[in-house]
Amino acid sequence: MPHRKRIKHFHEPGHLHELTFSTYQQKPLLTNDDWREKLARSIDTANQTCRFQLVAFVFMPEHLHLLTNPLDDEPEFGKYLASIKQPFSKQVKSILVENHSRLLKQLTVRERPGKSCFRFWQEGAGYDRNVYSKEVILHSINDIHENPVRRGLCRNPIEWKWSSARYDLNEPPQEQEPDFPLIHGIPTGALD
Numbered sequence: 001m002p003h004r005k006r007i008k009h010f011h012e013p014g015h016l017h018e019l020t021f022s023t024y025q026q027k028p029l030l031t032n033d034d035w036r037e038k039l040a041r042s043i044d045t046a047n048q049t050c051r052f053q054l055v056a057f058v059f060m061p062e063h064l065h066l067l068t069n070p071l072d073d074e075p076e077f078g079k080y081l082a083s084i085k086q087p088f089s090k091q092v093k094s095i096l097v098e099n100h101s102r103l104l105k106q107l108t109v110r111e112r113p114g115k116s117c118f119r120f121w122q123e124g125a126g127y128d129r130n131v132y133s134k135e136v137i138l139h140s141i142n143d144i145h146e147n148p149v150r151r152g153l154c155r156n157p158i159e160w161k162w163s164s165a166r167y168d169l170n171e172p173p174q175e176q177e178p179d180f181p182l183i184h185g186i187p188t189g190a191l192d
Contacts, residue, residue: 013073018140019066021126024119028061036162038091043181046083053184056141059162065144069187089120134191
């Protein structure tokens with residue numbers, strides 16, 4: 001059985017977490033607006049179920065970055081990530097089956113003889129970084145928003161639709177794109 005990458009999540013109350021996870025084999029699977037909307041809804045549901053708030057985000061073609069604020073002293077990161085990834089993957093698989101898409105075969109992975117599974121996401125928990133000071137929070141938000149610029153997908157972060165870059169994150173945005181996951185902004189006192 002292949003070695004499975006594991007990540008140790010470390011949390012201190014008041015810390016934000018920058019989470020990054022990728023599509024299977026870094027395939028550019030997040031280019032469809034309908035799928036990105038479904039992903040946004042999965043994030044919203046996971047935030048409610050697992051008691052997280054979204055501070056900032058960007059959806060890239062083959063990965064995403066979320067800056068999150070866990071509301072519990074001992075957040076369950078594995079449950080949170082599974083609550084985003086699993087329902088979304090099931091929705092995408094259903095769409096691919098219904099449309100007889102060739103992509104279904106590309107994302108069906110043989111685990112062992114006689115056993116295969118659909119894999120939208122790269123195995124493992126991805127990347128988790130604690131973010132806890134004013135400088136690190138602001139740097140993290142800027143870094144998340146600059147992703148599409150660094151990749152040459154746009155010239156200015158606010159040009160990339162699937163990002164929280166156009167919002168002032170010092171307070172919860174009053175009006176948000178309905179396609180986006182719900183953004184709560186920087187928690188009160190986090191920049192003090």
